[in-house]
Amino acid sequence: MTFAGGEKEGLEGFIDRVASSSPAPGGGSVSAACGALAGALSSMVCRLTIGRKKFKEVEDELKGVLEKAEEIKKQMEEFIVKDAESFDRVMDAMKLPKYTDEEKEKRNLVVQEATKGAITVPLQVMEKGLLAIKLSQIVVEKGNPNMLSDAGVSALTAKTAVDGAYYNVRINLNSIEDQDFVTSTKEKADALKGEAMLLSQEIERKVEEKLTQTQ
Numbered sequence: 001m002t003f004a005g006g007e008k009e010g011l012e013g014f015i016d017r018v019a020s021s022s023p024a025p026g027g028g029s030v031s032a033a034c035g036a037l038a039g040a041l042s043s044m045v046c047r048l049t050i051g052r053k054k055f056k057e058v059e060d061e062l063k064g065v066l067e068k069a070e071e072i073k074k075q076m077e078e079f080i081v082k083d084a085e086s087f088d089r090v091m092d093a094m095k096l097p098k099y100t101d102e103e104k105e106k107r108n109l110v111v112q113e114a115t116k117g118a119i120t121v122p123l124q125v126m127e128k129g130l131l132a133i134k135l136s137q138i139v140v141e142k143g144n145p146n147m148l149s150d151a152g153v154s155a156l157t158a159k160t161a162v163d164g165a166y167y168n169v170r171i172n173l174n175s176i177e178d179q180d181f182v183t184s185t186k187e188k189a190d191a192l193k194g195e196a197m198l199l200s201q202e203i204e205r206k207v208e209e210k211l212t213q214t215q
Contacts, residue, residue, distance in 0.1 A: 083168075
């Protein structure tokens, strides 16, 4: 991933950056990272299922899942950086001068727009995270049973992506003055979180059931 300044870094660099005194990347980027890992795990399960005779009947379906999982992984990797960038734009807006009434008004408008922008990314993470949960449900049910735990972790990390992004949506909404925007955005975020929770519970029960059957 490449952050502001053109610096490329791997997982270790990203973790160190999160652990630093800089507020970004923070929870929003970490949520997106969880989503990327969810997509990666579903991709792995698909690849370890496709091409094996005993799974011939589900091969075409899992090829479609693999394509979607790879797309989610790529999008979530982009959201890791975009979330940090959107936070930086809010911070830049906060630094605008506010000595005169005109400056205060202009600053407030820029801050509001930047904050709305900072809500867009986690909302997208929630949407893609929910899709990642749906894909993990398929690999739990139809993927190579030897990879059941990996498929289950895919669902768990996807759920974490949704929940973490939800927190970021909510905390940014607290700064928005446009109440129509607040209401519509919260309703959308609540619906995504609720659906993710119900689906995740269903997947967890299925994983537990399959694990019990193998004992």
